[in-house]
Amino acid sequence: MSAKKHPHQMTLTKPPKADDMKATVKRIWSYMIKEKGKFYFVLAAVLISSLLSFAGPYLLGVAIDAIIANPENSRLFSLLILLASVYVLQTIFMWLQSYTMIGLSQNTVYRMREHLFNHLQHLPMSFFQKYQQGELMSRLTNDMENVSRTLNSAVIQLVTSVLTIAGTLVIMVVLSPLLTLLTVTVVPLMYYGMKWITKRTGKYFKEQQKHLGEVNGYSEEMFSGQPIIAMFSKEADVEEEFSIKNQNLYESGYWAQVYTGFIPKLMNMLNNFSFAMIVGGGALLALNGFVTVGIIVTFTTYSRQFTRPLNDLANQFNMILSAVAGAERVFNIIDEQEERVDEKDASYVEEIRGDVSFENVHFYYKEEEKALQDVTFHVKQGETVALVGPTGAGKTTVVSLLSRFYDVSEGRVLIDGKDTRSMKREGIREHTGLVLQDSIMFHATIRENIRYGRLEATDEEVEAAAEAARADGFIRQLPHGYDTMLDSDGKGISQGQRQLLSIARVILKNPSLFILDEATSSIDTVTEAKINEALQTLMQGRTSFVIAHRLNTIRQADLILVMEHGRVVERGNHRELVAYGGKYAELMGKQAAF
Amino acid sequence: MTTDTVQIQNFLFLFTRIGLRAPLFIIFSLVMAFTVHTGMALILLIATPVMAGFMFFVSVKGVRLFRLVQHKLDGVNRIIRENLTAIRVIKGFNRTSHEEERFHDINDSLRHTNKQALWLMEFAMPTLMLLMNIVIILLLVFGAGELPTGGAEPGELVAIVNYATRMMVNFSMFTFLIMVFSRGQASSDRIAKVLKEETPVFLDEEGKETSSLKGELEFRKVSARRGEERVLNHVTFHNHPGDMVGILGETGAGKSTLLHLIPRLLEREAGEILLDGQSLERLDVYHLRRQISLVPQEVHLFSGTIRENIRFGKPGASDEEVERAAEKAQIHEFVTTLPEGYDTKIGQKGVNFSGGQKQRLSIARALVRHPRILILDDSTSALDANTEAKLLSILQREECTVFMTAQKISSLLEADRILVMQEGTVTAEGTHRELLRGNDYYRSVYDSQREEESG
Numbered sequence A: 001m002s003a004k005k006h007p008h009q010m011t012l013t014k015p016p017k018a019d020d021m022k023a024t025v026k027r028i029w030s031y032m033i034k035e036k037g038k039f040y041f042v043l044a045a046v047l048i049s050s051l052l053s054f055a056g057p058y059l060l061g062v063a064i065d066a067i068i069a070n071p072e073n074s075r076l077f078s079l080l081i082l083l084a085s086v087y088v089l090q091t092i093f094m095w096l097q098s099y100t101m102i103g104l105s106q107n108t109v110y111r112m113r114e115h116l117f118n119h120l121q122h123l124p125m126s127f128f129q130k131y132q133q134g135e136l137m138s139r140l141t142n143d144m145e146n147v148s149r150t151l152n153s154a155v156i157q158l159v160t161s162v163l164t165i166a167g168t169l170v171i172m173v174v175l176s177p178l179l180t181l182l183t184v185t186v187v188p189l190m191y192y193g194m195k196w197i198t199k200r201t202g203k204y205f206k207e208q209q210k211h212l213g214e215v216n217g218y219s220e221e222m223f224s225g226q227p228i229i230a231m232f233s234k235e236a237d238v239e240e241e242f243s244i245k246n247q248n249l250y251e252s253g254y255w256a257q258v259y260t261g262f263i264p265k266l267m268n269m270l271n272n273f274s275f276a277m278i279v280g281g282g283a284l285l286a287l288n289g290f291v292t293v294g295i296i297v298t299f300t301t302y303s304r305q306f307t308r309p310l311n312d313l314a315n316q317f318n319m320i321l322s323a324v325a326g327a328e329r330v331f332n333i334i335d336e337q338e339e340r341v342d343e344k345d346a347s348y349v350e351e352i353r354g355d356v357s358f359e360n361v362h363f364y365y366k367e368e369e370k371a372l373q374d375v376t377f378h379v380k381q382g383e384t385v386a387l388v389g390p391t392g393a394g395k396t397t398v399v400s401l402l403s404r405f406y407d408v409s410e411g412r413v414l415i416d417g418k419d420t421r422s423m424k425r426e427g428i429r430e431h432t433g434l435v436l437q438d439s440i441m442f443h444a445t446i447r448e449n450i451r452y453g454r455l456e457a458t459d460e461e462v463e464a465a466a467e468a469a470r471a472d473g474f475i476r477q478l479p480h481g482y483d484t485m486l487d488s489d490g491k492g493i494s495q496g497q498r499q500l501l502s503i504a505r506v507i508l509k510n511p512s513l514f515i516l517d518e519a520t521s522s523i524d525t526v527t528e529a530k531i532n533e534a535l536q537t538l539m540q541g542r543t544s545f546v547i548a549h550r551l552n553t554i555r556q557a558d559l560i561l562v563m564e565h566g567r568v569v570e571r572g573n574h575r576e577l578v579a580y581g582g583k584y585a586e587l588m589g590k591q592a593a594f
Numbered sequence B: 001m002t003t004d005t006v007q008i009q010n011f012l013f014l015f016t017r018i019g020l021r022a023p024l025f026i027i028f029s030l031v032m033a034f035t036v037h038t039g040m041a042l043i044l045l046i047a048t049p050v051m052a053g054f055m056f057f058v059s060v061k062g063v064r065l066f067r068l069v070q071h072k073l074d075g076v077n078r079i080i081r082e083n084l085t086a087i088r089v090i091k092g093f094n095r096t097s098h099e100e101e102r103f104h105d106i107n108d109s110l111r112h113t114n115k116q117a118l119w120l121m122e123f124a125m126p127t128l129m130l131l132m133n134i135v136i137i138l139l140l141v142f143g144a145g146e147l148p149t150g151g152a153e154p155g156e157l158v159a160i161v162n163y164a165t166r167m168m169v170n171f172s173m174f175t176f177l178i179m180v181f182s183r184g185q186a187s188s189d190r191i192a193k194v195l196k197e198e199t200p201v202f203l204d205e206e207g208k209e210t211s212s213l214k215g216e217l218e219f220r221k222v223s224a225r226r227g228e229e230r231v232l233n234h235v236t237f238h239n240h241p242g243d244m245v246g247i248l249g250e251t252g253a254g255k256s257t258l259l260h261l262i263p264r265l266l267e268r269e270a271g272e273i274l275l276d277g278q279s280l281e282r283l284d285v286y287h288l289r290r291q292i293s294l295v296p297q298e299v300h301l302f303s304g305t306i307r308e309n310i311r312f313g314k315p316g317a318s319d320e321e322v323e324r325a326a327e328k329a330q331i332h333e334f335v336t337t338l339p340e341g342y343d344t345k346i347g348q349k350g351v352n353f354s355g356g357q358k359q360r361l362s363i364a365r366a367l368v369r370h371p372r373i374l375i376l377d378d379s380t381s382a383l384d385a386n387t388e389a390k391l392l393s394i395l396q397r398e399e400c401t402v403f404m405t406a407q408k409i410s411s412l413l414e415a416d417r418i419l420v421m422q423e424g425t426v427t428a429e430g431t432h433r434e435l436l437r438g439n440d441y442y443r444s445v446y447d448s449q450r451e452e453e454s455g
Helices: A018-069 A074-121 A125-130 A133-175 A177-184 A186-224 A226-231 A235-287 A293-334 A395-402 A425-430 A446-451 A459-468 A472-477 A495-509 A525-539 A551-556 A574-580 A583-593 B002-019 B021-036 B038-085 B087-092 B096-146 B154-196 B255-261 B285-290 B306-311 B319-328 B332-337 B355-367 B385-397 B432-438 B440-454
Strands: A356-366 A369-379 A384-388 A410-415 A432-435 A513-517 A543-547 A559-564 A567-572 B217-226 B229-238 B244-249 B270-275 B292-295 B373-377 B401-406 B417-422 B425-430
Touching (some): A018 A133, A018 B096, A074 A293, A074 B096, A133 A177, A177 A186, A177 A293, A226 B292, A356 A395, A369 A395, A369 A410, A369 A559, A384 A551, A395 A543, A395 A559, A425 A432, A446 A495, A459 A472, A495 A525, A513 A525, A559 A574, A567 A574, B002 B021, B021 B154, B038 B087, B038 B096, B244 B255, B285 B292, B292 B355, B319 B332, B355 B373, B425 B440
Parallel strands (some): A384 A543, A384 A559
Antiparallel strands (some): A356 A369, B217 B270
16 A cells, blocks of 8 residues: 555556546446346336425325315315325335345446456466555555445436426426526536536546555554564654645645535525526416416426436546545456466376476566576476575476476476476466474464364364364464464464474375475574474375475585575585585575684 | 544534534524514524424434444444455455355444434434424414514514524524534544543653663562553562673563663562662653663564664664664665665555564664663564574673563673573572573474474
C-alpha cells in the first residue's frame, strides 16, 4: 500500500479509457449472463414497480378530487381499494427486484472472486515476484468489494432513474402540457448548477483520494516500524508527519464535502422553486378551469419524482466509474498468463527414484539477467547435495528448476534419466518435499498444518510424523496440544518450532526428493539439536538438495556445490574442497578455527 | 484501519446531514399537521412510533449481520494473503485444488451472509414506504368521512397528505442512514478496540536531562512482565563502562526483555536499575534513548534510499558520517558495488536485500548516532563468520558499552563478560574462560556447538 514502489516491481495501474471501460463492463456482464433470466426479471420488475410508482400519485390525485367533489361517492371506495393495491403491488415488486438483484450481484461477485483466486493458483512464480504483495492484496480485496457494492444497487438505481424520468415526463405531458413546461424550466438551472459544483468537487475528491493513499501508506509503514521509531525517539517526528498528511486529507475532504453539501441545498431550492411555480401557475390555471386541484397535487409529487433521479444519475455515474476502474484492475490479474501447461506428451510419473542430473543448464528470468549459467552436476539416488554461496548466487534458482517452478532456458534437468519437461508438474511435485527458510504456516490447527503434507492422513499418522520430526514433545506441552491454532504470521510458537512442524509436514508426505532451504536466523541450541536429528531422519534414503548455512549440514553432504554469480565455481566433498584451498576453504576458515 | 475510518466518516457525514435533520423534519411536520387538523394529525402521531420501532428493529439486526459480513470478509482476505505468501508451499505440495476448496467455502459463506444483510436492508425501504402509504389511505378514508360534515376542509386534507409524504421521504432517508450506520457500527467497534489498547506508562515522567552516559549499568533483583507472563525474575548483574557484555541463552530465556529494559521500551516491575549510579527512571526517556542504539532481532527498514535509512539514526548526519557508519558495519563495500550506491532505493521491508545485508544496514543505522550504549539483539545471526568477526572487533574498539545476545558462543568470544540466562534469570556471569571452567551449562552448550561445528 506504500506509495513508493520497488524499482523492479511493475505497477498494474493504468488510467481507464472509454474503450477499456466498455470492454470492462462487457466482461462484468459475461459473469452475470450465467443468470440471464434473473437479470431480465429484475428489469421487468423495475419497469413494473416504476409504472406503479407513477400510478400511485396519479390515483392519489384522482382520489382527492373525488373526495372534494363528493365525499359520499360510491366510486370512492373502489378508488381507495385500487390505490391500496397499487401501493401493495409496488412494494412487492420492489422487494422482488432487490431480492433478485442482490442474489444476482452477489453471485456475480462470487464468481469473479472464485475465478480470480483460481487463476491466481495457476500463475507462474514470476508473477508473485513481479508485484508487491500489498498492491495485489488491494486489488484482490478492496477493488472486488468496490465492484460488489456498486453492482448491488447501481443497476436498479440506474434503470429506475431513467424510467422514472422518462415516465414522469410522459405522464406530466398527458396531464397538463402547460404545467409540464413550468416543471421542466428548472432542468437547465439544475444542470448548470450541478456542473458548477462538480467541477469543484472533482478536484477535491481527486486530492482526497491521493491524500488518503498517502495516509494509508504512511501509517502502514510506521506501524510495522514502531519499535525502531520508539528506539530512535522519532515519535514526535512521525506524529508531526502524520498530522501534516492527515491535515491535507482533512482539508481536501472538508472542501469536497462542503461543495457536495451544496448539491442537496441547490436541489432543495430548485425543488421549492418549481413547487412554487407549479402551485402558483396551477392556481391561475385552476381558476380558469384548465386544471383541477387534484392535478396540482399530483404535479407537486411528480415534480419531486422528476428532479430527484436527475440528481441520482450524476451520483451513480461517479460510483460506477470507480467500480469499473476497480474491475479493470481485477481483470488485469485475470489476464496474466497462466503457468505454461505441461507439454502434451508429458506423463504423470508414478514413482521417482531420485537420480538427478543438471546438464549445461542456463536460466534467465529476463534476457539480460542470467540467473544460472552452464550448471552441470549429477546426484545419485539417496545422496545429499549442499548448495553454498552468497545471496543471489543462484542457489534458490537451482532448486526451483528441480520442482519446475521454472523451466530451464537452455540445457536439461533429468530425473531418473528423463527430462523433467516430459513429466507433469503435478507428478514431480507429488514426490518432492519442501522445507523453506521462513517455515510457512497457515491459519489452522497444528494438526491441520502438518496434515497439509498428506491431506488424507489419519490423526495417528500426523502424530507419528510429528514424533519423527521431534515436534511431538513441544506440541504436547501446549495447552491445546495438536489443536492449537496457529496464525499465518507464525505468532505463538518459535521459529525453530515452526521449522520442526514443516519438517513433520514433509515426513508425512514421504517424498523421494527433498529440498531444504536452511533458515539463517539463529535458533536456540536445544531446538537446533532437535532439528538436526529430525533432518537426519528425513534425509535418510532420500535425494536431498540443501541450500546450506550450517556447517554441520554442509560437511555431511556427498556433494558440495559452491556457487557464485549463477555459476558453480567449486565442487567436491568437504575434505576435497578444504584441501583445494579455494573459495570454500576461505568461507570455512573462520568456523574451522573455532 | 483506514477502510474502517472511511466507513465511519461516511456515516458521520450522512448523520450530520440527514440524521439530525430528518427527525426534526418529522417532528415539525407532525406539529404543523396538528395546527391544521387535530384528528388527521393523530393518525400521523400514532404511525410515527410504529415506523420508528420498525427502523430500530432493522438497525439492530443490520448491525449484527454486517458485523458477520465483515468477519467473513476478513476470512476471505486472510486466505488470499496466505496464498500470496505461501505460494511456493502450495505449489510445491500440489495443494492448488485444496486451496481452491478452502477459498470456495469461505467465499460461498461470505456470499450467503452478504445476501442476507443486503436483503434485510433492501426489504426495509419499500416496507417503510408501504406503511406510510397505508397511512395516507387511512387519511383519505378519514377525510372522506369528515368532509361532508364540515369536520375538515379540502385544503386541510391536501395539506395533511402533503405533510405525510414529506414525512415518508424523511423516513426513507433515515433507513438509508441506518444502512450506512450498520456498516459503520462494525467499523467503529474495530477502531474502538485499537483505541482501547493501553499506551505504556512510564514509571517516572519527571526525568532529568542527562549529560553524556558512561554506560555503567547495574541491575538489582529486576523483574519484568510481558502482558500476563512474568518473563524476567530477580536479575542481578553489574558491568563497567565500555564493556562488551554478551548474553547467552535459549529462546524464551528473557534476553530480549532484559535488553528492552535499558532504553525503557519496557518498564521493570520490581527491583532497581541503575545507570551510571542513578536510577534509570530518573532519566528523561528522550535523552536516554538518544544515547542508546538498539538493533532489534527483526530488521525493519523504511522505504527510501540506503542513505536515508542510515541517516534515520542521526538526522542531519553528513554523507561522510553515513559512509563511516556503513564501513564500520561492514556494508560500505557492498553498497559501493550497487549501480546507484547510497542512493539505491530500499523496497518495502527491504525485499531487495538479503538477511545479512539488512542486518548490517540496521547496524549502520545504529552506529551513525555514535551511541554511548549499543544493544544488538541477535543482530548478527545472518552474517557469515568472517564478517561477524570483523564487525565485533570494530565494536570492541568503539567508545561505547555494548550489549549483545547470541545463540552461538563463537559470537561472544570477544565479550568482556558473558551473562548466562536461563528461564528468565541470570544464572552465571564471567568471561568465556571463567564460565568454561566453572559453569556446567555453559560448558555443555559449548561442547554441543563445538561438536556440531566439527561434525
